[in-house]
Amino acid sequence: MQDKFFNKFSENFSENELYISLIDEMSKYKTLTHDTIKWDFVYSSSLKALSEFSLDVKLLNFLAISAINLNDKDAFRSLISAFSFFLTTLKQEPSLLAKNEKQVPTKKKIFAQTIELFTQAHRDGINLDEADAKAFNELVPELSRELSTHFDTLYIEEKNEQTQKVEEPKQQPQKAEPSYSQSVSFGSSDISTFSDREFREYFVNLSISLLKNDIKNLTAYSLVFEAMWGRIKALPVSSEQVTQIRYPDENLILLFKNMKEVNLGNLEKFIRNLALNPFWIDGVRIFCEFLRSSGLSEQSELVSNMTLNFIEKFSDIKKLKFQSEEAFFSEESAKFFSKKESTNFISSDDMKKDMSFEELIKALDRSKYTTNSQSELSFLLELSKIFTSQGMDNNAKVVYSQIVKFIENTELKDYLSDIYIKAKTFL
Structure with a gap:
């Protein structure tokens, strides 16, 4: 399968629509739009790019990430084949992996990170054939030596012949989810942590x-x-x-x-x-x-x-x-x-900091981000908490002045009296 892959490094993708679309899709990775990534497109595009126009470890990394998210046996088989091809190239002609010799250490580091990503995914549970796991394990000693990093072999459960005959097939493990954080939701104001x-x-x-x-x-x-x-x-x-x-x-x-x-x-x-x-x-x-x-x-x-x-x-x-x-x-x-x-x-x-934020916070009155008075007030309160938690008192003061102005111009003033008093005190 090694002859499927391209035989040199290239960065000249300015006119390549496939590459540009691939980068656009992966720009969502580990963001709040992560769930919208089309992993089948990322996988097929990465494999096509590696096969037709560049031996770039960034593309190998994309291939690994997409294979893990697809959790597909055939995808993992192609990934391990790619690992083998990159390892052979690294041993025989490492200059093919980079634009120049100076870039080779960086490319090796990305290669190592990609291997670690795959081994961690296997520990978490992925749909990998035993034969493919063994094929990867055969690469591990040389990968560790060439990349100057210790990699663990994949654990393969031993089964005796009798057990294999009577045991029901195991359910396929659930799709491995990426380890990305969504703790950046608007509801949390303790950004100092x-x-x-x-x-x-x-x-x-x-x-x-x-x-x-x-x-x-x-x-x-x-x-x-x-x-x-x-x-x-x-x-x-x-x-x-x-x-x-x-x-x-x-x-x-x-x-x-x-x-x-x-x-x-x-x-x-x-x-x-x-x-x-x-x-x-x-x-x-x-x-x-x-x-x-x-x-x-x-x-x-x-x-x-x-x-x-x-x-x-x-x-x-x-x-x-x-x-x-x-x-x-x-x-x-x-x-x-x-x-x-x-x-x-x-x-x-x-003064520069205050003035820029003052003008920006005033813009909240015109923002269509909120759909009603309560949510608009909630937005202002959360923003004031963020600034206060960061010691940005001047910015918080501007927000509180907007809160006072907001409450004074709504019919909810009695209901919001505690907030109103606090905001006035801050000023």
């Missing part, structure tokens, strides 16, 4: 929820940058100004640059990918240009202002480079994010 990934997903998903009802919602755009930069306390470590941060995939850059239509799908692609690449200032610039060209000048200006705030806070970002030595802050971005780009820029960091 979130991991960095949960924190990022919380704000990304909240932003997208707002944009579903109003793509002009300023609050939604501010939350994107909380997802990107809310947990960043310092710049990454560097050696001679070169960090270990990977430069975004060329196909992602082309995807960003080629987006023309402003719609929820395209905005979501920008948001999710920017959140995963917080030091890619060029990506933010492309986002600003996209918003501006789409008639969303106010939103573009907001993004510019927040980026300027971040750059002023971490001014050394202008000196740093990605692993491949592209600048974090290119000359083109430096020109774009000049103070001339934003006439409302304020020198005080606290």
Whole structure:
């Protein structure tokens, strides 16, 4: 089966519709839209890509993830065949797995992670034939040696001949579910307990929820940058100004640059990918240009202002480079994010933060995110809890001022007197 796979590495997918569709589908992975992933499409597309145009371990990873979610014997058989082919290539001609020799260690790391993903899925219970499990176990010693990682062999239950004759066939194990968290639901306000990934997903998903009802919602755009930069306390470590941060995939850059239509799908692609690449200032610039060209000048200006705030806070970002030595802050971005780009820029960091959030919170009155007064008030209360739990008192104060204004203009004031008093006290 090894001759089914392509015999060299390639990254030139800019015109490949299959690859672009595959990346779009996998962008939902471990997000709140995870359940909508078409795993049969991911599996068939990954296998086709590996067979026809690239020996890329990222595609191997996609193949493994989709096979696990399909929980299909034939899919696992193809996956193990792919593992064998990649192992042979790694032993005989590792340069085929990467664009250049410098990338090989990274590709090996992804390969190792993919093997670990598969072995963990087997421990959780998957529909794997015994013969295929044995075939994988035969690869384990060499995989461990070539990838400098210890891999466990798959446990295969021993059965004597008599037991096999009389024993009823076991039920097929249930489909292995992916280990992704949905604890980022809006109902939880204790975000101080979130991991960095949960924190990022919380704000990304909240932003997208707002944009579903109003793509002009300023609050939604501010939350994107909380997802990107809310947990960043310092710049990454560097050696001679070169960090270990990977430069975004060329196909992602082309995807960003080629987006023309402003719609929820395209905005979501920008948001999710920017959140995963917080030091890619060029990506933010492309986002600003996209918003501006789409008639969303106010939103573009907001993004510019927040980026300027971040750059002023971490001014050394202008000196740093990605692993491949592209600048974090290119000359083109430096020109774009000049103070001339934003006439409302304020020198005080606290004032800039307050003013941006004040304008954003005011936008909640216009948001179509809520369907009635009670849910709108609940939204404001939850948002105030989030800011308070993070010590963002100035932002919480703005929210409480909106709560006071809201209650004073509804017929529910008596019913909400306790909330009203608390909000007034905070002010």
